[in-house]
Amino acid sequence: MGADPGVVGPYLATALGHEKWRSVRVELIAAGMSNLTYVVTPEGGPEDDAVILRRPPTGAVLATAHDMVREHRVISALAGTPVPVPRTLHLCTDTAVLGAPFYVMERVVGVHVVSELPPGYADGPDQRRAVADGLMDTLAALHAVDPDAVGLGDFGRPEGFLERQVRRWTKQWDATRDTDRPALDALAARLAETVPATRRTGITHGDYRLDNCLLDPQTPGRVRAVLDWEMSTLGDPLTDLGMLFVYWPQAGEDRAVSVSQVTTLPGFPTRLELAERYAASSGADVSDLNWYVGFAYFKFAAIVAGIVARSAAGAMAGKDTTGYADKIDPCVELGRAALEDGAL
Numbered sequence: 001m002g003a004d005p006g007v008v009g010p011y012l013a014t015a016l017g018h019e020k021w022r023s024v025r026v027e028l029i030a031a032g033m034s035n036l037t038y039v040v041t042p043e044g045g046p047e048d049d050a051v052i053l054r055r056p057p058t059g060a061v062l063a064t065a066h067d068m069v070r071e072h073r074v075i076s077a078l079a080g081t082p083v084p085v086p087r088t089l090h091l092c093t094d095t096a097v098l099g100a101p102f103y104v105m106e107r108v109v110g111v112h113v114v115s116e117l118p119p120g121y122a123d124g125p126d127q128r129r130a131v132a133d134g135l136m137d138t139l140a141a142l143h144a145v146d147p148d149a150v151g152l153g154d155f156g157r158p159e160g161f162l163e164r165q166v167r168r169w170t171k172q173w174d175a176t177r178d179t180d181r182p183a184l185d186a187l188a189a190r191l192a193e194t195v196p197a198t199r200r201t202g203i204t205h206g207d208y209r210l211d212n213c214l215l216d217p218q219t220p221g222r223v224r225a226v227l228d229w230e231m232s233t234l235g236d237p238l239t240d241l242g243m244l245f246v247y248w249p250q251a252g253e254d255r256a257v258s259v260s261q262v263t264t265l266p267g268f269p270t271r272l273e274l275a276e277r278y279a280a281s282s283g284a285d286v287s288d289l290n291w292y293v294g295f296a297y298f299k300f301a302a303i304v305a306g307i308v309a310r311s312a313a314g315a316m317a318g319k320d321t322t323g324y325a326d327k328i329d330p331c332v333e334l335g336r337a338a339l340e341d342g343a344l
Contacts, residue, residue, distance in 0.1 A: 002058050003028075003038045003098060011097055012040065012051075012104065015090045020045055026053075035071075035230055039107065051089060055102035068101040069093060070155075071229045074203070075105065077150040082141040084225050110214025110224035115260045122220040125267025130221030132269050133277055135210060138223045139244075140282035143202045143237035156234030158201035165239070166192050166295065173302040176309035178325060183332045184305075187298050190339060196288040198236045206231025208240045209247040210262065241278055242292030245271050245344065246300050246331075256330040257300070271344050290342045297335030301328050 005026045012021035023043040030037035036057060041050040056068060072091045079087060086105040093101045111121055113131075122128050147153050157164075170188045205212075207228055216222035249258040250270045262268070269277070279286045304327050311321040337343035 002036050002055055002100075003040075003053055003102075007097065008040060008053065009043075011092070012090075015092070016104070020049065035068075035228070040104070050107045052086065052105050052107050053102055054105070055098055056100045058099070067230065068103055070232070072103040074152065074155065074229050074232045077152050078142075078145065078203075081145050081150060083138065083145060084223050085229075086225050086227075108214050108225040109217070111217055111220075112211065112214055113260075113262060114211045116262060117265070121217075122215075122267075127220045128265060128267030129269060131210075131215065132263075132274060134215075134221040134223050135213065135244075136274055136277040137281045138213070138226065139205075139208055139240060140278055140284075142205060142208075142226070143200070143240070143282055143284070145203055147203055147234055152203060152234065155203070155232075158198070158234045158236070161201070161233075161235035162195045162198060162239075162295075163192075165235070165299070166195065169299045169302040173305055176302075176306040178305055178308045178312065178328075181305075181328065181332070183329065183336065184298070184301055187294070187301075187332055187335050187339070190336075191291070191295055191298055194291060194339070196291050199285055199288075200237055201234060202237045204233055204235045204237055204240050205229060206233065206240070207243060209244055211247075211260065236292075237282075237284065238286065238289060238292045239295070241275065241286070241289065242294075242296035243299070244274070245293050246296045248274065255334070257297075257327045257334065275344070290338050290344060293344055294335045294339030297331050297338060301331040301335065304328055304331065 003026050005024050008026055009022050009024040012024065013019055020042040025041045025043055027039045028036060029039055036055050038053040039050050040053050041047060054068065054071065069091065072088055075085045076088045078085045086108050089104045089106065091103040095101060111118060122131055147155060166188065173184060173188065205226065212226065212228045213223050214225045214227065216224050246257065247259060248263050248271055249255050249261060251264045253264065275286050275289055278284065304324050307321055308325045
């Protein structure tokens with residue numbers, strides 16, 4: 001399972017300096033295609049004592065995509081900034097313990113919205129708008145953090161970031177081709193030809209979206225914690241906004257690539273309104289946003305193609321990848337439309 005209670009308990013008893021951890025219950029709460037997330041609770045102890053353990057998947061992965069040390073570092077660095085993050089408690093780099101590096105952080109109690117809103121939560125248009133505004137203001141707060149001031153000045157290489165990103169995901173697509181997809185090749189080439197000048201650099205999350213945040217149970221517009229920092233680096237902040245758009249279908253749309261339809265509910269703003277809120281909150285120039293949205297769809301298509309290829313190779317055992325290949329071509333078309341037609 002990746003986190004044997006018989007190993008985790010005694011280890012945490014020493015690492016966290018308390019015998020209550022000697023015997024623990026371990027529950028996997030997020031597997032998906034990404035890092036594994038577990039709730040660890042002292043045996044017989046209250047739920048309030050629980051902590052979260054994060055480790056990489058047990059299958060084959062990209063070398064840098066699931067780096068626990070980087071994820072632990074960025075969350076630790078953001079503590080005390082306006083960006084809400086869990087408090088980190090321990091990092092283990094000894095792979096002899098669980099077979100991979102892992103870290104432990106506090107468990108933040110919040111509302112996790114994936115495919116639907118919980119009954120009675122943000123059930124009015126004003127509250128839904130507040131959720132979106134809170135997401136945008138939190139993203140703007142992240143991009144306003146001075147990397148040097150929080151010890152992250154060497155967390156990435158902002159120079160040439162966009163060009164490297166296009167090359168990286170083109171290489172990823174080339175390495176995991178499931179079939180001939182000339183439109184995807186054309187989108188990659190067009191993105192490489194039209195890379196905009198970066199206007200700002202900062203800490204980027206890399207996968208910022210509604211279901212990577214925990215919302216306040218009493219105040220829907222307040223983000224309690226931003227999670228899943230495995231893709232974070234220093235780069236162009238607008239890549240975060242572009243990726244959010246991939247996960248934000250709006251009212252009247254039924255897109256094959258959408259994971260969730262939550263944001264089509266009355267009250268949730270359109271993607272253009274999201275951009276306007278972000279621009280107002282951050283002061284950023286979003287006039288080149290169509291390129292970033294086109295790139296986000298390309299990156300998403302390359303990620304999905306990678307999942308399809310790993311599944312075909314038998315490296316995704318236990319994970320349902322049915323229908324994933326069918327998302328790639330619609331994603332490519334949405335990327336083309338954003339890049340060439342300005343369709344956001």
